[in-house]
Amino acid sequence: MRNPLNKRYLRELKKNAGRYICTFLLLVTTIILGSGFLCVMESAKYSLDEYLIENKVEDGYFEAAFPLEDKIKSKLEEEDIVLCDNFYSTAEEFNGGTKVYIFNERSEMNIPALFEGSLPAGKNEIAVDRLFAENHNIKVGDSLELNKIKFTVSGTISLPDYSSLFLSNQDLVMNTTGFGVCVVSNEGFAGFEESTVTYRYSYCHNDRNLSDKEKVEAANRIRKILVGNGLNVQDFLIAKDNQSISFLPNDMGKDGPIMEVLIYILVVIIAFVFAVLSAHTIEEEASIISTLRSMGYKKAELVLHYIALPIIVTFLALVAGNALGYTVMIEPFKRIYYKSYCLPPLTVKFNQVAFIKTTIIPIVIMIVINLLLLVNKMSLSPHRFLRKDLKKRKQKKAAKLPNFKFINRFRIRVILQNKGSYLVLFFGIFLSSFLLMFGIGLKPLMDYYVDTIDDTIPYEYQHILKVPVEAKGGEKVLIYSLETEYYLTKDNVKVTFYGVQEDSDIFNDFKIPREENHIVVSDSFAKKLKVNVGDEIIFEDTVYEKKYSLVVDEICPYTNNLGVYMSINNLCRLLEKDTGTFNSYVSQKKLDIDDAYIAKFMNRSDFLGAAKQVMISFGNVIAIINVFSVFAYLVLMYLLTKIVIDKNSLYISFMKVFGYEKKEIRKLYLDTSAIVVLISLLVCLPLEANLFKMILVYISSLIEGYMDFYLPVSVYVKIVLVGVIAYFGINALHLGKVRRIPMNEALKNRE
Amino acid sequence: MNEKELTQYRRNHLGFVFQFYNLVPNLTLKENIEVCAYLSKNPLEIDELLKTLGLYEHKDKLPSQLSGGQQQRCAIGRALVKNPSVLLCDEPTGALDYQTSKEILSLIEEINKKYSNTIIIVTHNDAIKNIANHVLRMREGVIVSDYVNENPIPAGLLEW
Numbered sequence: 001m002r003n004p005l006n007k008r009y010l011r012e013l014k015k016n017a018g019r020y021i022c023t024f025l026l027l028v029t030t031i032i033l034g035s036g037f038l039c040v041m042e043s044a045k046y047s048l049d050e051y052l053i054e055n056k057v058e059d060g061y062f063e064a065a066f067p068l069e070d071k072i073k074s075k076l077e078e079e080d081i082v083l084c085d086n087f088y089s090t091a092e093e094f095n096g097g098t099k100v101y102i103f104n105e106r107s108e109m110n111i112p113a114l115f116e117g118s119l120p121a122g123k124n125e126i127a128v129d130r131l132f133a134e135n136h137n138i139k140v141g142d143s144l145e146l147n148k149i150k151f152t153v154s155g156t157i158s159l160p161d162y163s164s165l166f167l168s169n170q171d172l173v174m175n176t177t178g179f180g181v182c183v184v185s186n187e188g189f190a191g192f193e194e195s196t197v198t199y200r201y202s203y204c205h206n207d208r209n210l211s212d213k214e215k216v217e218a219a220n221r222i223r224k225i226l227v228g229n230g231l232n233v234q235d236f237l238i239a240k241d242n243q244s245i246s247f248l249p250n251d252m253g254k255d256g257p258i259m260e261v262l263i264y265i266l267v268v269i270i271a272f273v274f275a276v277l278s279a280h281t282i283e284e285e286a287s288i289i290s291t292l293r294s295m296g297y298k299k300a301e302l303v304l305h306y307i308a309l310p311i312i313v314t315f316l317a318l319v320a321g322n323a324l325g326y327t328v329m330i331e332p333f334k335r336i337y338y339k340s341y342c343l344p345p346l347t348v349k350f351n352q353v354a355f356i357k358t359t360i361i362p363i364v365i366m367i368v369i370n371l372l373l374l375v376n377k378m379s380l381s382p383h384r385f386l387r388k389d390l391k392k393r394k395q396k397k398a399a400k401l402p403n404f405k406f407i408n409r410f411r412i413r414v415i416l417q418n419k420g421s422y423l424v425l426f427f428g429i430f431l432s433s434f435l436l437m438f439g440i441g442l443k444p445l446m447d448y449y450v451d452t453i454d455d456t457i458p459y460e461y462q463h464i465l466k467v468p469v470e471a472k473g474g475e476k477v478l479i480y481s482l483e484t485e486y487y488l489t490k491d492n493v494k495v496t497f498y499g500v501q502e503d504s505d506i507f508n509d510f511k512i513p514r515e516e517n518h519i520v521v522s523d524s525f526a527k528k529l530k531v532n533v534g535d536e537i538i539f540e541d542t543v544y545e546k547k548y549s550l551v552v553d554e555i556c557p558y559t560n561n562l563g564v565y566m567s568i569n570n571l572c573r574l575l576e577k578d579t580g581t582f583n584s585y586v587s588q589k590k591l592d593i594d595d596a597y598i599a600k601f602m603n604r605s606d607f608l609g610a611a612k613q614v615m616i617s618f619g620n621v622i623a624i625i626n627v628f629s630v631f632a633y634l635v636l637m638y639l640l641t642k643i644v645i646d647k648n649s650l651y652i653s654f655m656k657v658f659g660y661e662k663k664e665i666r667k668l669y670l671d672t673s674a675i676v677v678l679i680s681l682l683v684c685l686p687l688e689a690n691l692f693k694m695i696l697v698y699i700s701s702l703i704e705g706y707m708d709f710y711l712p713v714s715v716y717v718k719i720v721l722v723g724v725i726a727y728f729g730i731n732a733l734h735l736g737k738v739r740r741i742p743m744n745e746a747l748k749n750r751e
Numbered sequence: 752m753n754e755k756e757l758t759q760y761r762r763n764h765l766g767f768v769f770q771f772y773n774l775v776p777n778l779t780l781k782e783n784i785e786v787c788a789y790l791s792k793n794p795l796e797i798d799e800l801l802k803t804l805g806l807y808e809h810k811d812k813l814p815s816q817l818s819g820g821q822q823q824r825c826a827i828g829r830a831l832v833k834n835p836s837v838l839l840c841d842e843p844t845g846a847l848d849y850q851t852s853k854e855i856l857s858l859i860e861e862i863n864k865k866y867s868n869t870i871i872i873v874t875h876n877d878a879i880k881n882i883a884n885h886v887l888r889m890r891e892g893v894i895v896s897d898y899v900n901e902n903p904i905p906a907g908l909l910e911w
Contacts, residue, residue: 004778004785011777291773295830296762296790386769 005305012309019277019639020309024317026635027270029628031321031358034263036329038256038354044337044346045252048163051344055111057160057245058202059210060219060238061086063599064231065466067199072229076203079222084109086161086202089192091146094180095136097605099167102126102146102182103159104189109202110161112183113344116140117155123187126151130158131165131342132180146182149191157183158342161202161239164247165342168600169237174247176340178606195596200235212240220543234466234599236543241494248341258695260357265431266632267362271369272424273639274310278370279420280643282306282377283390289378290385303374307367314366318359325358326350332624411672414644421640422676428636429680433719434688435629439622441692441715448710450608453560456523457607458506459586463593464600471593474585475506478568480575482539482548487530488701492540495525495562499571499582506586510556512567517574520554522563528706529562531555539564541575548574560607561705633726638733641673645734652738653746662739670734674727681723685716762790766830766838766868770845772822774814780825781810784832791833795866803865804828804858820851824858831862838862840872844879849911856882856906878911 013020059081068076076083086109091100105120106112112119115130117140126146128138133156138144142153159181167179205218219238226233239245282289289302330348337343380390399416401409415422463471464479478499483492500507502514510520521531531537531552539548556565566574572581585591590603645652648669655665693709700706752760766787774783781797788794801807804824814822823843830838840859844852860882863870872879880886881904888896 003789004782005775005789007782008775008777015777287769287771287773288775291767291769292786293758294761294765294767295787295833296758296760296765298758298762 003301003305006308008305009309009312019642020313022635022639023270023273024313026632027267027314027317027362028321028324029631030263030266030270031318031362032325032329033624033628034259035322035325035354035358036333037259037325038357039326039348039351040330040333040337040346041252041256041259042351042354043349044334044343045249046349046351047344047346048249048252051113051158052160052245052249055113055160055344056109056204058084058086058109058239059204059215060222060236061161061200061202061242062223062226062236063234064199064201064226065234068201068231072225072231075225075229076222079218079225080206081203081218081222082108082206083201083203086110086200087189088198088200089147089189089196090198091196094144094146098136098178098180100132100146100180100182102184102189102192104184105186106159106183109204110159112157112159115156115158115345117153119157120151120154120183120185120188122185123191124149124151125154125188126182126184127155127157128153128182129162129165129180129342130156131176131338131340132182135177136180147192147196149188151184151188158344159183160245161242162244163249163342164244164251164340166243166247167606168602169235169241169243174340181342198234215240216542220545223543232467248343262435263358264361264365267365268369269424269428269431269636271366272427273636274314274366275370275373276421276424276640276643278306278310279373279377280647282374283388283647286385286388286390290382293382293385299375299378303371303378306374307370310370311363311367314363318362322355322358407667410668411675414648414669414672415676418644418647421643422680425636425640425676426680426684428632428640429677429723430684430687432629432632432636433681433684433723434691435625435632436719436722437688437692437711437715438695439626439629440718441711442622444712444715445696445707445710449559449707452708454604454608456509456557457560457604458509458558460588460604461586461590462600462602463585463587463591463598464602465583465585465593466597466599468582469593469597471585471591473589474587474591475501475504476568476582477501477584477586478571478577478582479584480571482541482564484529484537484539486528486701488697492542493529493562495539495564497564497566497571499568500565502567502569506588507556507565509558510554510565512565513553513570514567515553516570517548517550518553518566518570519550520556520565521552522556522558522561522565524559524706524708525562525564526552526555527708528700559706559708630722630726633723634730637677637727638730641670641677641727641730641734642737644669644673645737649741650745652741653743656741656743657746662735665738666735670731670738673734674731677723677727678720681720685719688719764836766833766835768823768827768830768838768840768843770842772814772819772826774822774825774829776814779811779813780806780817780821780828783814783825784828787829788832793834794832795834797832800828800832803861818851819847820854823847823851823855827855827858827862831866834866834868836868838868838870840870842874843872844874844876852876853906853909856909860906876911878909881909882906 073083084106086103086106088101088103091102094100112127114127117127120127126144128144132138133153138153140153140155144151144153162181165174165176165179165181167175203222205215210218215238219236223233223236292302293299334346338346377390384390401412404412461474463474478497480497480499481494482497483494485491486493498507500512502512504512513520525531529537533552533554535552536549537552539550540546541548550564550566568582569579572579585593652665652669655668689709689711692711696707696709775786778786781801784797784800788797798807801810804827806821806824806828809817809821814825817825823846827843843859844855847855856879859870859872862868872883874880880888881900883900884903885899886896887894
């Protein structure tokens with residue numbers, strides 16, 4: 001015989017449909033987010049890993065001012081590497097200001113992956129990066145003019161050495177709108193003017209099992225060979241340090257844990273919602289439980305009976321959430337990655353680990369929390385249930401309250417009676433409003449970040465030279481990269497040294513120290529690395545294996561990167577370079593320098609454009625987060641305040657019998673919930689802001705800069721407003737419910 | 752006996768009837784009885800029991816659709832269905848009117864005869880003692896008299 005109590009499940013579901021539908025939907029959306037996101041992430045990660053191996057991504061590259069002689073090439077190949085020409089022609093002003101690198105044919109290394117069409121053949125065909133094509137609305141078959149040559153688009157591709165579009169490795173974020181990459185055949189490449197061509201050489205180690213350290217050592221040997229042969233090496237980057245290659249594989253793993261933690265926290269909150277609801281049901285059914293227990297039902301049987309429904313609902317939600325997450329949500333989540341990154345075509349893979357994370361773990365959380373509560377409740381003797389005395393610790397006296405007005409004392413009693421629900425509500429509000437804060441606060445924060453860079457950056461143009469040439473109107477600067485330890489990751493981060501003129505007109509926000517070994521650091525440097533005036537910092541030159549210990553004299557207001565400023569003469573001395581060595585100009589006007597001498601040219605919008613990119617890549621996620629957090633607000637507020645009414649419906653009925661008016665009942669019960677909601681919203685704000693700050697420190701640890709915490713008051717106001725409006729709607733529902741509580745409930749009651 | 756053994760003892764030997772019927776509100780009468788039939792290896796035939804209780808035509812109704820007396824009959828049926836050796840009745844008529852109380856007492860009497868189990872009734876109604884075979888009178892937790900009733904009166908003849 002099946003347990004006749006099982007028949008209650010369906011009836012209970014029907015009776016409390018609102019309750020179960022709400023928790024079900026909240027769980028489904030949570031799981032959809034989790035499974036969709038994790039599935040796409042894991043699949044993309046897998047595709048990317050395969051792609052980097054299959055399509056032979058380089059281990060490093062360097063750029064020379066002129067093509068290498070064969071003699072040097074063969075000397076380099078003695079280092080057990082394969083060397084490839086990876087030349088590119090730079091088109092500066094495509095489509096009004098977009099920089100495009102057009103690479104020559106690639107067959108041995110950095111092989112393109114094809115999305116659509118075919119690889120370029122013949123003189124006039126070009127394959128463009130898929131993301132670049134999407135952003136500039138380029139279709140297969142269109143014609144493009146780049147550096148005065150007309151091409152027909154033969155296909156869309158992705159390049160393994162440009163999975164993230166970083167124009168400069170110094171950039172903080174990618175630049176998917178202002179920068180793009182293409183590939184032409186060798187024949188087509190021959191048509192470009194020499195002045196537009198950069199001679200990049202990429203290499204791969206024949207030994208695929210080298211450690212990072214061995215790769216760095218090999219790179220240093222290669223560099224020494226190049227320098228030893230009198231070559232001016234412009235840019236030397238191993239894959240690990242090359243953001244265009246390494247950013248995405250590093251970044252991909254990193255948002256996973258944040259998402260997981262978010263999912264688990266939400267599941268825990270929903271589990272507590274269920275627990276609060278079960279606790280209420282048990283109180284309501286205390287006499288039935290006492291009867292069943294006295295007739296011989298075992299504790300375990302009743303625990304099972306009361307846990308079944310939450311678990312069944314959870315299970316169904318997990319099934320539905322995963323099913324939707326793995327099907328319809330693939331596209332939107334794919335967009336998040338494919339809108340920002342140049343990934344190869346995605347093969348969606350069922351991932352066991354992701355599946356466990358979005359099914360097994362949530363259901364275990366659900367079972368554990370509900371089981372703990374129920375076992376705890378059911379451990380009371382049947383006798384206690386009969387007397388409805390379900391408090392664990394005996395409450396001898398009612399808590400003593402100060403001599404407030406009756407109505408306030410009453411409200412405090414309601415709060416005390418419902419402290420469990422209100423506590424869960426508090427955490428629910430905390431989490432939902434934190435999500436909302438993140439959703440609506442990120443844009444002003446990024447704007448602020450871009451604005452402060454814009455406000456503080458002291459020059460308009462930066463010209464990095466291939467060879468030192470004289471030019472009028474600019475200031476000579478020696479730019480050099482060193483590394484220093486970042487306390488948070490214990491890893492080295494790259495910092496940029498600027499050797500500037502002692503009487504600089506441009507860098508005039510601070511006093512350039514005259515003493516040797518004294519430096520000024522930028523604001524972002526000081527904040528990210530937690531450095532104060534007077535500190536001594538160790539910098540490391542990993543190329544020449546040297547260490548320098550320098551003293552911070554001052555902190556200057558620049559926020560564009562981790563910059564260190566010192567007198568150019570002192571920097572030359574420090575790096576053992578000849579006095580007067582420089583490699584760049586900064587200026588307020590574009591300088592008249594022959595393009596052939598310029599390695600990299602950047603203007604103000606280049607400095608800023610990169611930072612603005614973050615918003616573009618976050619756009620989709622933000623919309624999802626905002627919708628989700630408002631939904632979570634509604635559901636949690638509805639369920640947890642409704643329980644207050646459910647618990648008190650008998651007393652509300654009594655109140656009506658006594659002659660209380662609707663308005664007065666509202667004041668006693670509903671307004672109490674409103675006050676708790678409002679207080680929770682307000683108290684949570686500073687807590688959320690702190691959490692946001694901590695997350696920013698984490699985000700900053702991923703980028704080569706520092707994002708300052710900034711939220712305008714309007715964000716806080718919006719959060720509270722959304723919360724209040726959400727509650728306002730729910731309150732209207734509750735009012736209707738209170739109105740429907742019949743008076744005969746009180747009159748018919750026998751206990 | 753420890754907790755577990757106590758539960759097992761209740762499961763195998765005891766039936767309870769309370770002053771308030773404590774029926775499961777979203778189960779029908781028949782299902783409410785089945786809840787306890789489930790606990791027993793050889794429960795009584797439910798339809799027959801329902802007929803004995805005079806509830807057969809109400810078997811598919813929910814408790815809220817029934818009168819107090821009918822609900823109490825159901826509660827007794829629920830306690831009996833496992834065919835317990837001891838039936839404990841705590842003020843079984845406490846919430847019922849005169850007529851209904853007498854009907855319930857007659858039912859208990861009938862059941863006692865039919866199933867020959869031990870029935871212990873706790874009551875404040877002095878008249879009810881007359882239907883019992885053995886009477887223990889208690890005051891403030893102490894037994895003040897203890898006698899065997901040689902001539903129990905049929906419940907239908909009780910007056911109070």
